Amino acid sequence: MTSSALALDGVLAVESDPGGGFVAPGVGEFFPETLFGFSVLGIQFDIDRIILALWLATAAILVFLVMAARKAEIVPGRLQFVGESGYSLVRDGIARDVVGPRGLPFAPFLASLFFFILANNALAIIPGIQISPMARFSFPLVLAAICWFVYIGVGIKNQGLWPYFRDIMFLPGVPKAAYILVTPLELLQNFIVRPFTLAIRLFANLFAGHMLLVTFALGAVYLFQVGNFSAVFFPLSALMAIVMTFFELLIIFLQAYVFTMLMGTYLNGSVEAAH
């Protein structure tokens, strides 16, 4: 039984206990029961439906991309056109235009980020799943950590170990006295704030989006069978659930794009010396 279903039981329980009122869904939404678990080298792997969803989304996007690119023709078919549009959005729009003229080698990495996040975000509104793995903090954090390693690694490789850190710590063109303030801020910004904002932005958007959807959906169910005057608000809650689903559609795409775009700007800072 999923956690949403548990919450639904809580809502429906009102019928037998009219004094209980509406029980809003909580964080438990994001921690459904473990389907099976195993342990490798002392690390516990608990597989629940969200992790299954992650695998499903990854497999789906893999199959889609491979099918789209397998027989890439000069005149694209429908599938290839869709895949190519997504790929060139990242390749031309981010790798070439944001990272810079030396950014094209990063196109596969950036495109992987984009498609991975997009596919997993999309689960937030796919009926039957309706929760994104990106609403589990571990997954955005993984991506942010990978990005962190990549942009620092690229920066050191392109500019050299010392020049890279020197340019971050001692921003060129800043008065010497200002370094007291600027240097700690820049270090914090580049090595701590960036990855966390990347991870938290994505996580929070999907987390909040799911909470909104569940709240309105459960609210509609509650109002439908509450049995008193409040029932007139049922259509409003149901409508909001639908509207929020479309809003989620926007968030799904936007957050995938924003994450990739920001990684592009970080890479741009690493590829080109800061002056």
Next chain:
Amino acid sequence: MSILAAESPNPLIPVVGEIIIGTIAFAVLLFVMWKFVAPGFEKAYQARRAAIEGGIERAEAMQAEAKAALEQYRAQLAEARNEAAQIRDQARAEGQQILEELRAQAQEESARIVARGEEQIAAARQQVVNELRGQVGGLAVELAGRVVGESLADEARRQGTVDRFLDQLDGMVAGSPDGRSGSTVAGGTR
């Protein structure tokens, strides 16, 4: 807070198992993207660019070829015109030459004919003169004999008087600038 929230962990605490699962999932996607998907799309882009550029190049090559052919035709035409003009000039020159030759030949011929005619005329005249001379001498002697009453023929033949007289006449004719005016002078003196 609901009863469900109470038994749930903090959502901001990452789980090690999930981190590993997430890393593997992304790594698989990245690998496939890097190895198959991106090269496939890049190949399509390249093929498309090549097709477009190839088309343009082909068109340019054809245009250049057409231009070259046109130039060649023009050159050939000019050459032909030149040749025709040359041939015409040559023909004209030859015609002129032939005309000149013919004219020269004709003149020569006419001159020859004229010369022969003059020769014949001169010969006939000589013959006539010779005959006349004989007859005129005989006649004169006979007439003189009749006037004198005796035959002077033998005497005249003996002494050659008639011939001498006629020779004198001839000498007078020869002394004049041309035969005809000489004869008139001779006639006048006679």
